[in-house]
Amino acid sequence: MKERYTQLDALRGLAALSVMFMHFFPVGFSPMFDTLEKAYSPFSIFFKGREAVDFFFILSGLVLSLPFLEHSTPSYPAYLIKRFFRIYVPYLISLFIILLSFSPQVTPSVVWAHFWGLGNFDTRGINGVYWSLVHEMRISLIFPFLVLLLRNVKFIYILLVCFSLFALGRLNVTLQWEASKSVLVDTSFTASLYYISMFLYGMLIARHKQHMIQMYRKQSKKIKLVLLIASYICYNYAINAITFLLKLGVLRQFDLLTRDQLVILGVCGFIVIALASPTVS
Secondary structure, three states: OOOOOHHHHHHHHHHHHHHHHHHHOOOOOOHHHHHHHOOOOHHHHHHOHHHHHHHHHHHHHHHHHHHHHHOOOOOHHHHHHHHHHHHHHHHHHHHHHHHHHHOOOOOHHHHHHHHHOOOOOOHHHOOOOHHHHHHHHHHHHHHHHHHHHHHHOOHHHHHHHHHHHHHHHHHHHHHHHHHHOOOOOOOOHHHHHHHHHHHHHHHHHHHOHHHHHHHHHOOOHHHHHHHHHHHHHHHHHHHHHHHHHHHOOOOHHHHHHHHHHHHHHHHHHHHHHHHHOOOOO
């Protein structure tokens, strides 16, 4: 029987809530929520929708890896069929509902791009949040091959691959932003490399899960508390730290790269702490 980690379900639920709060209560919605969302507010973690998306990608890498690592490896066709009905079919249904109900003013080429998920296209014309699903679907196609990498390559080398893909994807986004000076919704294949790196971080946790859990459980209560606080700070205050350093003239082009690495550290810390808690059903 497949083991279910209720702690991860709880983390996924909290991350989903933060995405919902970010979209439903944007800055300017009300003075009360503006106060909660202020950068230095300890409650701003509940509005970290962008960071929560990173959380989802890392969590996907972890959860999808477990059947490959702990059970018999599913066949590639069986895996694809399962992912097709889990991601692509709901995505298509949602896409058609929006097109039929709201009649957005988009060209056939944009609709076609959404249908196939190919190339770099702006999802905001139909539904801005589709960008994450585009990357999720692409990565799902090659995920079993990433598992082969996970099984046959040493930890340190996979970590180097993670950072290289991450840096390539993020620097590409930074250069695009510098060129356009506008907010981008990037569905390029280069951006997909960035999110592949996040999947790989989650996959590394899956591969070394037991060792990480044992290491954490051996620590004293004080060390555990420090790790929890450090994870919280990395996840919730990365943007504040980077903003401060930018004011000092540090980082410059590498601000987003550094911020997201801190967020990843926070996410990985939360996941390991959750897995090490005793509630597993």
